[in-house]
Amino acid sequence: MQLKTQIVVVGGGAGGLELVRKLSARYGRARHDMILLEPNRTHIWKPLLHEVAAGSLDANLDEVGYRSHGHRWGYRFFMGRLESIDRDARQAIVAPLLDEDGAEIVGRQRIRYDYLVLALGGVTNSYATPGADRHCIFLDDRQQADRFRLKLLNQCLRVSRQTSAEPGSGARVRIAIVGAGATGVELAAELYNAAAGLRHYGLEVFDESRLDITLIEAGPRILPALPERLSDAARDELEALGVRVLTGARVAEVTDTAVVLATGERVQADLRVWAAGVKGPDFLQGLGGLESDRDNRLLVRSTLQTTRDDRIFAIGDCCACPQSGSDRPVRPVRRPRTRWRTPPSPTCAVCRKASRLLILFTAISARWCR
Ligand SMILES: Cc1cc2nc3c(=O)[nH]c(=O)nc-3n(C[C@H](O)[C@H](O)[C@H](O)COP(=O)(O)OP(=O)(O)OC[C@H]3O[C@@H](n4cnc5c(N)ncnc54)[C@H](O)[C@@H]3O)c2cc1C
Numbered sequence: 001m002q003l004k005t006q007i008v009v010v011g012g013g014a015g016g017l018e019l020v021r022k023l024s025a026r027y028g029r030a031r032h033d034m035i036l037l038e039p040n041r042t043h044i045w046k047p048l049l050h051e052v053a054a055g056s057l058d059a060n061l062d063e064v065g066y067r068s069h070g071h072r073w074g075y076r077f078f079m080g081r082l083e084s085i086d087r088d089a090r091q092a093i094v095a096p097l098l099d100e101d102g103a104e105i106v107g108r109q110r111i112r113y114d115y116l117v118l119a120l121g122g123v124t125n126s127y128a129t130p131g132a133d134r135h136c137i138f139l140d141d142r143q144q145a146d147r148f149r150l151k152l153l154n155q156c157l158r159v160s161r162q163t164s165a166e167p168g169s170g171a172r173v174r175i176a177i178v179g180a181g182a183t184g185v186e187l188a189a190e191l192y193n194a195a196a197g198l199r200h201y202g203l204e205v206f207d208e209s210r211l212d213i214t215l216i217e218a219g220p221r222i223l224p225a226l227p228e229r230l231s232d233a234a235r236d237e238l239e240a241l242g243v244r245v246l247t248g249a250r251v252a253e254v255t256d257t258a259v260v261l262a263t264g265e266r267v268q269a270d271l272r273v274w275a276a277g278v279k280g281p282d283f284l285q286g287l288g289g290l291e292s293d294r295d296n297r298l299l300v301r302s303t304l305q306t307t308r309d310d311r312i313f314a315i316g317d318c319c320a321c322p323q324s325g326s327d328r329p330v331r332p333v334r335r336p337r338t339r340w341r342t343p344p345s346p347t348c349a350v351c352r353k354a355s356r357l358l359i360l361f362t363a364i365s366a367r368w369c370r
Pocket residue numbers: 010011012013014015016037038039040046047048049050080081082083119120121122139140182183281315316317318333334335336337361
């Protein structure tokens with residue numbers, strides 16, 4: 001019996017989910033078998049994570065279940081985390097699946113592939129800054145965004161109670177955000193939006209005036225990918241909201257109470273968010289003997305095939321495509337939210353965001369897509 005051509009896509013994020021849907025729609029099931037391997041049950045569009053973190057978006061309303069999406073589009077969903085690759089046998093090795101208590105649900109498995117597409121995404125790069133991994137929250141996935149939101153709510157509750165007990169106490173929620181790219185800037189603005197709504201949810205004496213947000217950027221200006229005129233306008237908007245914007249400020253250390261700058265200044269903060277820099281996950285270094293760069297990204301050719309294996313492709317944030325005559329990889333095409341549909345269905349949150357960010361991301365896109 002002739003086996004079907006099996007295409008395994010690893011990672012159901014922005015790139016992987018759209019790819020597996022399109023492949024399934026195009027090739028069907030007669031002679032092909034499409035498989036999506038992903039450790040989570042549901043997908044949430046990553047550019048919405050800062051809204052989840054701020055509490056202005058309920059992630060449950062915007063997530064997509066992989067099983068039903070697979071049923072709808074004709075691919076098989078395997079819940080699990082890629083652990084390694086056996087390139088000789090052409091098999092992806094999936095780590096044992098554990099439940100919340102650490103008990104094994106399914107043991108280690110092997111999935112045969114004819115073609116393997118790695119779409120594992122990226123993680124925030126703290127550039128080995130002392131204390132950053134321990135004392136900062138990153139916004140790489142839903143769990144981290146949820147964790148930030150809970151900490152934020154607890155802190156708002158604390159300040160609200162303290163203000164009720166002692167109205168003149170001047171208690172405030174202090175937040176430091178490291179990195180003034182799109183994520184850091186949007187998070188800062190979104191926190192003011194969210195705080196303004198808290199009084200409707202039982203925190204009567206709390207509002208945005210109780211927030212102390214400091215946005216810390218090492219470069220000379222915020223939103224460095226945008227033209228200077230737009231980045232200046234965004235800075236003015238943030239400062240009008242009440243955000244303290246520090247540029248040319250390099251972070252030397254993060255502690256459990258403060259972000260310490262190279263100048264020695266301590267920015268006291270109850271919550272510290274690191275939103276600067278992206279790299280590939282550490283486990284990509286040496287995965288299956290594939291070639292990666294110093295930021296753990298898999299090196300690919302212009303066909304997106306990895307440099308050492310024609311049957312393995314890498315797409316999205318986990319890959320780097322070197323260009324001749326430069327030591328930098330091809331720049332990623334930053335997609336404006338206006339054009340970026342969530343694979344299964346555009347949602348109201350996406351539409352809301354699209355209209356708010358129309359101008360900002362059209363500008364990024366015009367610049368990056370050149
Ligand atoms: C707050 C925020 C705002 C952003 N805004 C924008 C924007 O406006 N425009 C824009 O273009 N980009 C934006 N980005 C960047 C954009 O989200 C990423 O570039 C994009 O998600 C990358 O897609 P990807 O498929 O490579 O990875 P991801 O979308 O990160 O997906 C990776 C998937 O791989 C899975 N995975 C990880 N490890 C394994 C494993 N071992 N085995 C199996 N599966 C695994 C993960 O669970 C995840 O589902 C933003 C990012 C953030 C965090």
